[in-house]
Amino acid sequence: MKELQDIVNAFDKAAGAGKQTALATVVLVEGSSYRRAGARMLVTEDGQLTGAISGGCLEGDALRKARLVMAQNKPMLVTYDTTDDDDAKLGVGLGCNGIIHILIEPLFPENPNSPINLFRLFLSKRQPVVLITVFSLNNRQATQPGTCLLMKADKQTRGAIPDDEIKEAVLGDAKEVLKKGNSVTKTYVYGNGYTCFIELLQPAVALILFGAGNDAIPMVEMASVLGWQVTLVDGRANYAVSARFPLARKIIIAKPDQALLQLRFDERTVVVLMTHNYNYDMAMLRQLLPLQLSYVASLGPKKRLQRMLNELQDEGLAISAEQLRSIYGPAGIDIGSENADEIALSIIAEIQAVLNKRKVNSLRDKIAVHNRETTVVTENNL
Structure with missing residues (x-):
């Protein structure tokens, strides 16, 4: 949720300078x-x-309307329709073949339940929440309540639904969103006929990298760009230092039997084993398998990972089919990676796809990672 953190930071800076937002x-x-x-x-x-809010085509017009919202201290619902000729006259030129509804609401620093403070509450803990934004879709001139309530994983709420007649139904739908993990938009035909965007917000990805070699540097840098929370773990004190990894949120120097004692895992935690030390990686894999994480990657060839799994099974460790599905080795998607930067990109992309339940061509599904054709030059070719 890097975008939300950036917005909170920008709001604090603007509020400190006395600017309206x-x-x-x-x-x-x-x-x-x-x-x-x-x-x-x-x-x-x-x-x-x-x-x-778009690829750049809506921002100019939204800025003009936002200034009006700030002047009037009143939220506004704006609709952009790509089939409407007036949008082309305005210079919007969406080209997306869709209708986009955007709610613009003024922000007040003194309001304890303002959208910014609800964002702060979400960002303060690694827990999913549901954020409810209420608007009148059928009547853009009607009151537009805006971002008004946050429901935490324990079902506790902060804020209030502005229409008592729909409150119970909206809170019930919010609980379902928390349970099923999908945001929904619903219009309630009773009460004031409000539409509610009931949005699931997930914590930032927590990436744990075991290995502080040079190839971990682009992994940390790329993950940080995405706003992921990166923890680096290695047993070598001269490698795992902040001077080499200034963007890592936490650096742990530990042997395999002590590493997990200093780590916390949740549904948004992913792991990459890249120490290039067979015994260290296998010791960590032994401890990680029972945790049933959504993504555990092993850098290196497929046969290296298979050897580790075979040895663990020989030790008596029962490895289920579900656990195997969470193990990715070789790590990354098939983009023809060669150097450390490209490998980091392929692994980051694979993690993103796995967490979003998208199908990609993973390297673990290939028989050979590097399958190049060789051209033999003979006199006839010259």
């Missing part, structure tokens, strides 16, 4: 668009933008 949120998309519902952008009165 507004938050633009994509609350509903009909058809296709560059960003889906949940995309956000902070706008300051002097035109500074943090985050994005």
Whole structure:
């Protein structure tokens, strides 16, 4: 959730300078668009933008409307329709073949339940939450309540639903979103006929890298760009130092039998074994398998991983089919990686795909990673 953290940081800076701000949120998309519902952008009165609600085509018009929202201190629902000729006249030119509904709401630092403070609550802990944004889709001139309630994993809430007649139904739907893990948008025909964007927010990915070699450097850098929380673990004190890995959130120097005592795991934790030390990697794999993480990668050839798994089974460790499905080796997707930077990109992409339940061509599914044709030059070829 790097975008939310960036928005909070930008808001704090603007508030400290006494600037007015507004938050633009994509609350509903009909058809296709560059960003889906949940995309956000902070706008300051002097035109500074943090985050994005499109590929750049909506930001200019949204800035103009955000300034109006700040002047009136009143939320506004804006709809962009790619089939509407007026959008082309405005210079929007979406080209996405979709209808995008964006809620723009003024932000007030003194409001304890403002969207920014709800973001802070979410970002303070590694737990999924549901964020509820209420708007009137059928009447854009009606009151647009905006981002109003957060429900935590323990079902405790902060904020309030503005319509008592739909409160019970909305909270029930929020619990279902927490249970099923999918955001929904629902219109309630009773009460004021509000539409609610009931959004699941997941914590940032926690990436644990075992190995502080040179090839771990681009892994840490790329993961940090995405806002992932990176922990580096290695037994070599001269390798695992902050001077080499300034972007790592935490660096642990530990032998395999002590490493896990200093780590915490949750549903958004992923692991990459890249120490290039067979015994260290196998010792960690032995401890990680029972945790049933969603993604554990092993750098190196397939036969190296298979040898580790065979030895663990020979030791008497029962490895289930479900556990095997969570192990990726060789690590990464098939993009023809050669150097450390490209390998890091392929692994980061694979992690993203696995967490989002997307099908990709993983290297673990190939018989050979590097399968190059060799051209034999003879006199006839010259």
